[in-house]
Amino acid sequence: MTFQQTSAARGSKSSLFLRSQMRNIAPFATLILLLIFFSIASPSFATIDNASNILTQISVTGIMAVGLTFVILCGEIDLSVASIANATGIVVAYFTLQESYVNIANIPVAGWLAVALALAACTGLGLINAFGTTVIGIPSFIMTLAMMQIGAGISALLVRGQIAYNVPDIVSTLGAGNVGGFPTIALVLLAFLVVGHVTLxxxxxxxxxxxxxxxxxxxxxxGVxxxxxxGAALVICAVCSGIAGMVGVAHFGSAQQNEFDGYLLDAIAAVVVGGTSLFGGRGGIGNTIVGLCVLGVLNNGLDHIQIDSFLKILIRGLILLAALIVNVYVQNIRSVERAEGA
Amino acid sequence: MAATVPRQASAAGFIQPLPSSCEAFLAVEPVKLMTTDPLVPSDTPRLQMQGISKSFGGVAALREVDFTLRAGEIHGLVGENGAGKSTMMKIIAGVHTDYEGKMLIDGKEVHFRSARDALAAGIGMVHQELSIMPDLSVGENVYLGKQPVTGAGIIDWRTMMAGAHEQLKSLGIDVDPKTRMGDLPIGLQQLIELARVIFSGARIIILDEPTSALSPPEVQLLFNVLQGVRASGRSIVFISHFLDDILSISDTVTVFRNGRLIVTHPVAGIDKGWLIERMIGSGHEDLEESYTGAIALASKPGQPVVLAAEHLGYGRAYADVSFDVKAGEILGIYGFMGCGQIELARTLFGKIKADTGTLAIDGRKRRLRNTTQARDAGIAFVPENRRSMLFYEQPVYKNVSISILGRISRLWLKPTIERSIARKHVESLHIRPPRAEVALGALSGGNQQKVALAKWLTHRPKVLVLSEPTRGMDVGAKDDVVKIVRALRDEGLAVIVVSAEPETVLSLADRVLVMKKGRIVREFANETISKDRLLEAA
Structure with missing residues (x-):
């Protein structure tokens, strides 16, 4: 057995580096290809304005994806990110004074307190996720699926089909303001990416x-x-989602039910397309950034070219599938190497 | 699932608690199995192996083995780990298809190309790890893979349950076939698996360590059934480390050593000592030191007790285990595979929570809820499987530092310190290649084992628990590990070595406990010990 392994390892040594970097190379190559394609296909794509657009568009997804990166790196999953974002965004609006025509039984409090309550809410939901997964032992996939419903339920109960518009000033500054023409929400994303990367x-x-x-x-x-x-990863993820929800509500200008429904898939897609292993242990914020850009460019670029808007959905699905294939394929290469190496 | 149908029907049966011992299921009537093919004259051996040799990558596992199994006999098979018993059985069962020599069944030559071939030829095997489906009913387990179906292609539950009941009764087992398999005692589960093998048409039945998980009355029940099976003309190969069991049930016994068949002898007139002598051999033909001679055990007097366990018990794995370890001593815990010592080691590191009993470290009682608490209490553990201890894709230094990161810093990583610590260990333990940045997976097994040890050496623990520390290592690496562990002992660490290999325990221990079926049955301290005395006790 032993000599077979060594000869196999020796034969593939030249391509070993390339293969080991496949996880990082494939998403980056995808991003470059998409950029080139859309720049040629549409004159309005490669502009400063549009770059700023893309950055704004990926911000809410991005903040969620930072938290999700922690969870996926542990080899777990959190399906409740969008739902917790929605609930937290609605909580912060619920504790803010609304216009008289908004028919919600809300409790207006000081802005800082509303934010504190919203943060407490998302932390609490994250703690429930953590408790269910680690103490009780429910698989994270199922636990967070339940939390997805709970978050949706909290959202529904608080707004009762209505739409709230006002959020505390600090939140609307972060979510909808801009500094010298640069959107602040993108700065919030940048801060999360930096803190996430440094932490990891x-x-x-x-x-x-x-x-x-x-x-x-x-x-x-x-002894770890x-x-x-x-548990900590799940709480971090919930808090990231909650903050994404708050700035998202400010960014959209309203807080209502089912506001973040598409964001769950986008956040998971961003992390996985970027090349973070679904099995845990490999990847990071760098990968998530590339994944976010791929998704942002794809979503934005498809709007710039003449294409059946219904086809867009299918194309996004196919890109995600391709990324998953690469992800699992790379994992298989590694497990084969591991088997040979041992 | 369709399986819910019979369960509902037997709902009433679940109200009464199931008896926890096997005797309750013993039928009054004696075992009467239908005799197999009486046409074959009884003087033709059921199975003949002639000149069987088998090697793995140049290492001979079997050399020129001639083995004969008669119809209607129970043939005991003994030998140490790696002596060639299982290789031999895997050839018979069609798992290894590439070998030299001839195999004859009922006088006709056969060469199986797959396990399926062997099954079709009437060879059945019951492994130590049962392959039952605990969530299916007894009847479904008996008919697993060949359930009777009605004309409409639907499982014929009535026929299946009635058939299973009858078949089990013919073996002397009276159990409701609708009972959930997992609710039965383990001895009965094993008998039902045996029944499945018999009723699938097996005429040669191989039992691998059938008694290791059984209590004495369960063993007796198994033996009763086996006697009935023998009387029906079927042949049984009984592999076991428990020599008493071999001697009480077998007609004939065969001893393997180093890939050779040493002797085949009728059981009448031989005893345990006779077998052990032949299993171990004179020692001269082994390359390695085989510890046949006497080894003097000596504990340093006056050392404080570091870890004390009292009446520890965990599920079926072990019960009422009490012992202590003193500073500067290596305590060996020896037992056959599945005798509870592996679970005991995990309990000491907080991975398994004991159901009963207490653990005290330095005289203070501790409840270890997880491995972090065990580590912080000063316990270190190296499991028997390196894979469950190491990170193959990570560099050596991250593997070494993972257990001490908290001591290096609270918040920020300090890679420079991590690397320099790892380099020190790499140098002092002679790890090859001598670089801390190389990925762990690139190291050989022995060097990986050293890295696993190095994890615990930066800040010395109070108690070091090693499970099978030298398993699968070459002589040189073994020697290195022995030296490292002895050096740690001399520094005042309390070391516990848990192993199913006598050599490992004998080469390291200052004091030896022997575990048998979950209990400590013997202590060797301040006396001379040898391998045969150790085996005798186990």
Whole structure:
């Protein structure tokens, strides 16, 4: 057995680097190809204005995707991101004074308190996710599926089919303002990306996230508190989603039911298209940035070219499928190497 | 699922608690199995293996083995791990198809190309790990894979349940076929799997360690059934480490050592000592030291007790385990596979929570809720499977630092310190290649094991628990690990070595506990010990 392994490893050494970087190269190549394609196909695509557009468009998804990156790196999933975003956005509006024609039994409080209550709400929902997954032992897929419904339920109960428009000043500044023509919501995204990247790369907690995702059993046998790390990732994800929901409500100018429905798929797609492993342990914020750009460029670019708007949905689905194939394919290469290496 | 139909029907049966022991299911009437093909004259051996050799990548696993199994006999098979028993059985069962030599069944030469061929030729195997479906009923388990169907292609539950009941009764087992398999005691589950093998037409039945998970009355029940099977003319190969069981049920016993068949002998007139002598051999033909001679165990007197376990128990795995470990001593815990020592080791590191009993470290009682608490209490653990300890894609230094990150810094990683710590270990443990940045997967098994040890060496734990620390290692790497562990002992660590390999325990331990079926049955301390005495106790 032993000599077969070594000869196999030697034969593929030249392509080993390329293959090991496949996870990072494939999404980046996709992004470049899309940029070239849309620049040629539409004169209105490659402009400064449009770049700013794209950046604004991906901001809400991006903030959610940062939190989701933590969870997916652990090898888990959070399906409640969009739902928690919606609920948190509605909570912050619920505690803000609305116009008289808005028929909601809301409780207006000071702006800072409304924000604090909204943050408490999303943290609480995240803690429930964490409790169900780690203490009770419900698979995160099912636990967060339930939370998706709970979030939708909270949203529905608070607005009762109505639409709220006002949010605290601080939230509307962050979500809808701009600094010297630059949208502040993009700055919020940038801040989340930087903090997320620094946390994952340079802190002890970040290392634990990668190790738990890479080999959960080994992490446990090294004395890492695996449940605590998983729980923390789920809470971080919920808080990111909550903040995305608040600035999102300000960005859209209204808070209502089902406002974020499409964002769950986009956030998961951004993380996975970027090349973060669905099995955990590989990837990071850098990958998520590329994934966000691919999705943003694709969504925006398809609007710039003459294309059946119904076909757009199908094309997005196909791109996501392609990314998943690459993701799993790369994983298989690695597990084969691991089997040979051991 | 269709399986819900009979379960509803038997709902009343669930109201009464199921008896927890097997005796309750024993039928009054004796076992009367239908005799198999009486046409074959009984002087033709059921199975003959002639000059069987098999090697794996140049390493001989079987050399020129001649083995004969008669009709209507129970043939015990003994030998140490790696002696060639399982290779031999895998050839018979059609798992290994590439071998030298001839195999004859009822005098006709056969060469199986797959396990399916072997099955069709009437060879059945019951593995140590049962392959039953705990959530299906007993009847479904008996008919697994060949359920009777009605003309409409629907499973014929009535026929299946009645048939299963009858078949089990003929083996002397009286159990409601609608009972959920998982609710039955393990001994009965094993008998039902045996029944399935028999009724699928097996005439040669291979039992691999059938008694390791059974209590004494369950063993007796199994033996009763086996005697009935023998009387029906079927042949049984009984592989076991439990020599007492072999001696009490077999007609003939065969000893394997180093891939050779050493001797085949009728059981009448031989004893345990006779078998052990032949299993171990004189020692001269082994390349490695085989620890046949006496080894003096000596504990340093006056050392404080570091870890004390009292009446620990966990499920079916082990019960009423009490022991202590002192500073500066290596405690060996020896037992056959499945005797509870693996679970015990996991309990000490907080991975498994014991149902009963207490654990004290430095005299203070501790409840270890998870591995983090165990680590913080000063316990370190290296599991038997390196895969569950190491991160293959990560560099060596991250593998070493993972268990001590909290001591290096609270918040920010300090890669420079991590690397320098790892480099120190790489150097002192002679890890090859001598670089801390290389991915762990690129290291050989022995070097990986050293990395697994290095995890715990930066800040010395109080207790180091090692499960099978030298399994699958070459002689040189084994020696290195033994030296490292002894050096740690001399520094004052309390070390617990858990193993199913006598050599591992004998090469390291200052004191030895022997576990048998979940209980500590013997302690060797301040005396001489040898491999045969250890095997005798287990």
């Amino acid at each position: 790369t340079y802190t002890r907690f970040g290392r634990y996230i990668y190790m738990v995702g890479g080999n959960r059993e080994a992490a446990e046998y090294s 508190n695996v449940k605590l790390i998983l």
